Amino acid sequence: MPYANDVNNDLFLNRMIFNAMANSTHRTRAEGLGLRDAALIRCAQTFDHSRRLKPAAQGRAKIFPALDCLRWLNPVVGLVCLAVLVVWGPGASSVAAADTLASDVAGVTQAVPGGVLEALLFYLVAGTTVISSLGVCIAKNIVRMAVWLFVALGSVALLYLLLAANFLGAIQLLVYSGGTLVLLIFGIMLTSKSPWVRFEPHRLELLGAAVICGALLVGLCAALTGTTWHGMEEVMPGTSVAALGRRLLTVYLVPFEVAGVLLMIVMVGAAHLARQEK
Amino acid sequence: MTQISVPWQPTQPVRYGLLSRPIVGVAVFIYRMAAPFVRRFPGPILIGAVVGVCLIVWLHALTYAYVDARILGAASVSADPAAAISWTSPGTWGLPPSTVAALIESAGGPAAAWSSILGYLLWPLQFSLTRDLLGLGGLFGLFNLIPIYTIWWERKVAGRIQSRLGPMRVGGWHGWSQSVADGIKLILKEDLIPDGADRILFRAAPYFALVPAGLAFLALPFGAAYVFRELDVALVFILGVLGIEVVGIIMAGWASNNKWSVYGAMREACQMVSYEIPMGMALLIPVVSVGSLSLSVIGEAQSEGWFSWLVFSNPFTFVAFVAYFIASLASCKRAPFDLPEAESELVAGFHTEYSGLRWAFFFFAEYAVMFIVGGLASILFLGGWNSPFPASWGASWSDGILMQGLKGLVFNGPIWFVAKCVFFLYVQIWLRWTLPRIRIDQVLYACVQVLLPLTMLLLLGNTLWVWASMSDSPAWAGVDRIVTYGLGLIGLAFALMFPAIAAYGFYFRRRLVGNLVQDAMPGS
Numbered sequence: 002m003p004y005a006n007d008v009n010n011d012l013f014l015n016r017m018i019f020n021a022m023a024n025s026t027h028r029t030r031a032e033g034l035g036l037r038d039a040a041l042i043r044c045a046q047t048f049d050h051s052r053r054l055k056p057a058a059q060g061r062a063k064i065f066p067a068l069d070c071l072r073w074l075n076p077v078v079g080l081v082c083l084a085v086l087v088v089w090g091p092g093a094s095s096v097a098a099a100d101t102l103a104s105d106v107a108g109v110t111q112a113v114p115g116g117v118l119e120a121l122l123f124y125l126v127a128g129t130t131v132i133s134s135l136g137v138c139i140a141k142n143i144v145r146m147a148v149w150l151f152v153a154l155g156s157v158a159l160l161y162l163l164l165a166a167n168f169l170g171a172i173q174l175l176v177y178s179g180g181t182l183v184l185l186i187f188g189i190m191l192t193s194k195s196p197w198v199r200f201e202p203h204r205l206e207l208l209g210a211a212v213i214c215g216a217l218l219v220g221l222c223a224a225l226t227g228t229t230w231h232g233m234e235e236v237m238p239g240t241s242v243a244a245l246g247r248r249l250l251t252v253y254l255v256p257f258e259v260a261g262v263l264l265m266i267v268m269v270g271a272a273h274l275a276r277q278e279k
Numbered sequence: 280m281t282q283i284s285v286p287w288q289p290t291q292p293v294r295y296g297l298l299s300r301p302i303v304g305v306a307v308f309i310y311r312m313a314a315p316f317v318r319r320f321p322g323p324i325l326i327g328a329v330v331g332v333c334l335i336v337w338l339h340a341l342t343y344a345y346v347d348a349r350i351l352g353a354a355s356v357s358a359d360p361a362a363a364i365s366w367t368s369p370g371t372w373g374l375p376p377s378t379v380a381a382l383i384e385s386a387g388g389p390a391a392a393w394s395s396i397l398g399y400l401l402w403p404l405q406f407s408l409t410r411d412l413l414g415l416g417g418l419f420g421l422f423n424l425i426p427i428y429t430i431w432w433e434r435k436v437a438g439r440i441q442s443r444l445g446p447m448r449v450g451g452w453h454g455w456s457q458s459v460a461d462g463i464k465l466i467l468k469e470d471l472i473p474d475g476a477d478r479i480l481f482r483a484a485p486y487f488a489l490v491p492a493g494l495a496f497l498a499l500p501f502g503a504a505y506v507f508r509e510l511d512v513a514l515v516f517i518l519g520v521l522g523i524e525v526v527g528i529i530m531a532g533w534a535s536n537n538k539w540s541v542y543g544a545m546r547e548a549c550q551m552v553s554y555e556i557p558m559g560m561a562l563l564i565p566v567v568s569v570g571s572l573s574l575s576v577i578g579e580a581q582s583e584g585w586f587s588w589l590v591f592s593n594p595f596t597f598v599a600f601v602a603y604f605i606a607s608l609a610s611c612k613r614a615p616f617d618l619p620e621a622e623s624e625l626v627a628g629f630h631t632e633y634s635g636l637r638w639a640f641f642f643f644a645e646y647a648v649m650f651i652v653g654g655l656a657s658i659l660f661l662g663g664w665n666s667p668f669p670a671s672w673g674a675s676w677s678d679g680i681l682m683q684g685l686k687g688l689v690f691n692g693p694i695w696f697v698a699k700c701v702f703f704l705y706v707q708i709w710l711r712w713t714l715p716r717i718r719i720d721q722v723l724y725a726c727v728q729v730l731l732p733l734t735m736l737l738l739l740g741n742t743l744w745v746w747a748s749m750s751d752s753p754a755w756a757g758v759d760r761i762v763t764y765g766l767g768l769i770g771l772a773f774a775l776m777f778p779a780i781a782a783y784g785f786y787f788r789r790r791l792v793g794n795l796v797q798d799a800m801p802g803s
Contacts, residue, residue, distance in 0.1 A: 144533055148480060151526055158519075168572075171515035179522020180555065186529050187548035190541065242512060242572050 123163055129156040141201070147186050154178045168242050299466050306463055310456055318451030333694055337684060339413070340504060346404045349386040350379055376402045414507045418496045426646035427458040433708045440712040468635035473536060476632065480534035485633070485640035487527030491520040492647040499654050500575045501693040502664040513574040514566065514659075517651065518559060521610060524644055525551045528612075528619060531641070532629035543628030546719050547619040550609055553726035554616075558606035560734035564599040564741045565589045565659040574655075578663030582691060585667040590660040591766040593759070595741035600660040602734050607652040609726065611645060614711035618719055653703025657696060664696040 133156065136149035154177040161170035202210070249257045317324055374382075380398025384391045403409040431446065435453065438445025446454025472481055498513040500506035510516055525547060532544025566572055568589055569580045581588050590600045609616035620628030630641050657663055670690045676682050688694065717725070747755055 142477075144477070144480070148483075148530065155523070167510055167512045168515065171510075171512045171519050174519030175515055175522055179519055179525065180552075183522070183525055183529065183548050183551050186526075186533070187545065187552065190533065190545050190548070243570075 119163070123160075126156050126159045126163060130160065143189050144186065147182060147189065150185075151178060151182045154182065168245060303463050303466060306459060310450070310459060314450050314456070317455055321452035321455070336417075336505070336693060337687065341680070342401070342404065343410065345390075346401055350374070350382045350401065351405060374402070374405060379405070411507075418507060419493075422493050422496060422643075422647055425650050426643045427462065429646045429649065429704055429708075430461075430642065431455065431458045432704075433711075436705070436708045437712045440709075462639070465635055465639045470635045470637065471632070473632050475536040477534040477536065480530050481632075482637070484527050484531035484534055485637045485644075487530055488524050488644040489527070489640040491523040491527070492644040492651070494520045495651045496647070498574070499651060500578060500658070500663070501696050502687075503575065503579055503691065505664075505693045506575060509575055510573065512572045514562060514572045514577075514655070517574075517655065518562070521648060521651070522551070522555065524648060527644070528629050528641075531633065532619070535629070535632040537632050539625040539627075539631045540629050543619040543621075543625050543631070546621075547612070547629060549719055550612075550616060550618060550722055550726075553723050554606045554609035554730075557726055557730035557734045558603060558610055560731070560738055561599045561603035561606060562655070562659060564596055564734075564738055567738070567742055568592055568596060568745055574658050574663075578658050578665065581662040582665045582670045584665075584669030585662075585771065586763055586767040587669070588660065588662040588665075588767075588770075591763050591770055593741060593744045593762060594766065595737045595744060596660065597766050597769075599734065599737045599741070600656070602730055602737065603660070604656060606726065606730060607656065608707065608710065609722065611648040611652050611707070613649065613707050615714040615717045616722060617711070617716060618722065621716060623716075649704055649707055650700050653700040653707070654696065656703055657699035661699055662695075663699075664693055665691045666695050 130153055133149045133152035137146050137153060140146045140149055154173065158170045158173035158178060161167075161173055376398040378398075379402050380394045383394040383397050383401070390397055431454065434457065435445040446457035448454055449460045450456030472478055495517045497507045498510045498516045500509075500513070506513075528547045529544045532540040532542075532547065535541075565577060569577045571577060571580075577589075585591070589596050591597065608614075612619050618628075620630060622628075625631070630638055633641065666689060668690055670686075673686045673690050676686060686692075748759055
C-alpha cells in the first residue's frame with residue numbers, strides 16, 4: 002500500500018477522496034489542487050487492493066469488441082456441440098436399429114449408413130481423447146491435470162457410445178467421470194498445502210515412468226498389429242444389458258467373483274490403514 | 280501517519296456484449312406486450328398455455344404417427360422398391376414432395392383435400408434429423424422454462440411459509456415475470472473474474488454444471504412414446520451425467536481461489552461420495568423388480584393403475600422410495616443438504632465469486648436437476664406417466680382420434696408425468712423452507728451409516744421377494760396381493776391427506792399467516 006508521507010491532515014484527505022470520486026485531472030485542477038496531488042491519487046488507485054477485482058472484458062473489449070459478443074454464444078455452442086455428440090453418438094447403430102424408420106420400413110436390418118457424420122464424430126472424439134490425454138501428461142497443475150483426465154475419460158465414454166456399447170459408456174460416465182474423478186479432486190483438496198499444487202517429479206521418477214510407458218507402447222503396438230480386425234458386418238448389433246448380466250453370472254462367474262473379492266480386500270485394507278493410527 | 284486508500288473505482292462506461300442489447304430488447308418488448316393481458320386475465324392465460332402446450336405436443340405425436348404409417352409405411356410397400364430404399368441412403372433428398380402429396384391423397388381422410396400443401400409441409404418430417412432438431416428445440420425450451428418458473432414459484436412458496444407475500448409487482452399478477460426481470464439483470468451484469476482465480480477453469484465450470492443437466496433430458500421419457508432417445512441404459516446414463524454435474528460444482532469452487540468457495544466444493548465432494556451409493560442402491564430396487572434399466576420399460580410396467588405402481592409392490596420398495604427421495608435431495612443440493620452453498624455460513628459457497636450469467640447457469644443446472652430427480656422418482660416408483668386409473672379400463676373405448684386424446688388425458692400421457700414432477704418440485708421447495716440445514720458430519724453419518732446399510736438390506740429383501748414371486752405358489756401370490764393392496768391403501772391415505780391438510784391451511788389462513796397475506800391471497 003503506497004503512503005503519502007507528507008500528508009497527515011484530515012482536511013487534505015477529505016479533499017483527496019472527494020477528488021477521487023470526481024476522478025478527472027482537470028476537475029482536480031479546478032478544485033485548486035496541483036498536478037502532484039492528482040498523480041498521488043492516481044498512484045493510490047493504481048496500487049489499491051480493490052483493483053484486484055477488475056472487469057473480465059475490460060482488456061479484450063478494447064482490442065477487439067466483436068469478441069465480446071462471443072461470450073454470450075458460449076453456452077449455446079457448448080450445449081449444441083455436446084448434444085450433437087450424445088444424440089448422434091449412440092445413434093451409430095443401436096438406436097438406429099431400434100428406430101422403426103430405418104430398419105422396418107426399408108427392410109434393412111443393418112446400421113444406417115451414416116458414414117460421413119459417424120466418421121466426423123469419431124475423429125472429433127478420438128482427437129479430444131488424444132489431446133486431453135496429452136494434457137494430463139503435460140500439465141503441471143494437479144487440478145488442471147484432473148480436469149484433463151476428466152475430459153479424457155468423458156471422451157472415452159463417448160467413444161463407447163459411438164461403438165453402440167451403451168452400457169459400458171454409461172458406466173464409464175458414472176464410475177470414472179463422476180465418481181473416481183470427484184474422489185481424486187477431493188483427495189487433492191484435502192492434502193494440498195497451497196492453492197496451486199504443482200506436480201514436479203524427480204528425474205529418476207521420470208525415467209522410470211518413461212521405461213514403463215515405453216514397454217506399454219511396444220506391447221500395445223504388438224497387439225494392434227498382431228490382431229486380425231473384423232469388419233462391421235460381423236459385429237453383433239448392439240449389446241443388451243440382460244445378455245451382459247447373464248454372461249457375467251454364468252460363463253464368466255469366476256472372474257466376476259474374483260474381481261469382487263479383490264475389491265473387498267482393497268476396501269478392508271484401506272479401512273485398516275486408515276484406522277492404524279489410533 | 281495517514282494511509283491514503285481509495286476503496287472505489289472510477290466510474291467507467293458500461294460495456295455490453297453485442298448480443299446482450301438485442302436479447303434484452305426482445306425480452307422487454309415481449310414483457311411490455313404481455314404484461315397488460317396477464318394483469319387482466321391471469322387465470323385464462325395460464326389455463327390456455329397449459330392446454331395449448333398439451334395440444335401442440337399431441338399434434339406432434341399425431342403428425343409423426345401419420346407420417347410413419349401413411350407416408351413412409353405406404354412408400355415401403357409400394358411397387359417400386361427403389362423409391363423405398365433411396366430415402367435412407369445419404370445424399371438423397373428423400374421422397375420428393377410430390378410423392379408425399381400423392382401418398383397423402385391415396386391415404387384419404389380429411390387430409391387428402393389439402394394434399395398439395397401438406398406434401399410440402401410434411402416432407403421434412405420423413406428425416407430423423409428434422410425430428411431430432413424439433414425434439415431438441417422442445418427440450419431446450421423446457422430446460423429454460425423449468426428454472427425460470429420454479430424460481431418464481433420457490434420465492435412465492437418461501438413467502439407464504441414465512442408469512443410474507445413474495446414477488447408481487449413485476450408483471451402485475453403475483454410477480455409472474457420476476458424471473459424474467461432477474462434474467463435481464465443477470466445478462467446485463469458485469470462478468471467478474473477474481474485476479475487470483477484460475478481463469479480457464481473458472482470460466483469453464485458453469486458449463487460443466489449446466490450441460491450435463493441438459494443432457495439428462497435427452498434420455499428422460501415423458502411418456503411411452505415421448506422420449507427423445509430411447510436408451511436401454513437410460514437410468515445409468517442419467518445417473519452418470521448427474522455425476523458430471525458435481526464435477527462442475529467442485530471445479531467452480533476450486534478455481535475461485537476463495538476459501539468459502541473451496542469449503543463449498545469440498546462439502547460437495549464429501550456429500551457426493553456419501554449420497555451417490557445409497558441413491559444408486561435405492562434405484563436398483565425397482566430395476567430388480569422390473570428387470571430392465573430402460574426407463575420406458577419400467578414406466579410401462581406400471582400401467583395398471585395405483586396398485587401396480589412399484590412403490591406399493593412390496594414393503595422394501597415402499598421404504599426404498601423414501602430412501603431414494605432423501606438421497607436425491609442431497610444430489611441436487613437442496614435443503615437440508617444444501618451445504619455446498621450454505622448462505623448463512625459460506626457467503627454463497629461454491630458460487631461466491633460468480634456473477635451475471637455464469638452465476639445463473641448454476642441455478643439453471645440446480646433446478647433442472649431437481650426436475651430430473653423428481654422425474655426419476657416418479658418413473659421408478661410412482662408410475663411415471665401412468666395415471667392412478669388402470670389403462671385396461673379404456674380397452675373397450677373406441678379408437679377415434681378424440682378418444683385417443685381422452686385416453687392420454689385419463690390413463691397415461693406426458694401430462695401425468697409433468698404433474699408428478701411438479702409435485703416433487705413443490706415438495707423439494709417446501710422442505711427447503713421448512714427444514715434446518717444439517718452439518719456435514721451429519722450428512723456423512725446419515726448417508727453412509729444409515730441410508731447405505733438400509734438400502735443394501737432393502738435390495739436384498741426386494742430381490743428375495745421378487746425371487747419368491749417367481750414361484751407359482753398361490754399362497755405367496757395371495758400374500759403378495761394383500762401386501763400390495765395394504766401398502767396401496769396407506770399411500771392412498773397419504774395422497775388424500777395432502778389436499779386435506781392444504782385445505783385446512785387455506786381455510787384457517789387468517790390465523791396461520793396473518794392479515795397482510797390474507798388480503799392479497801387469491802380467494803380471499
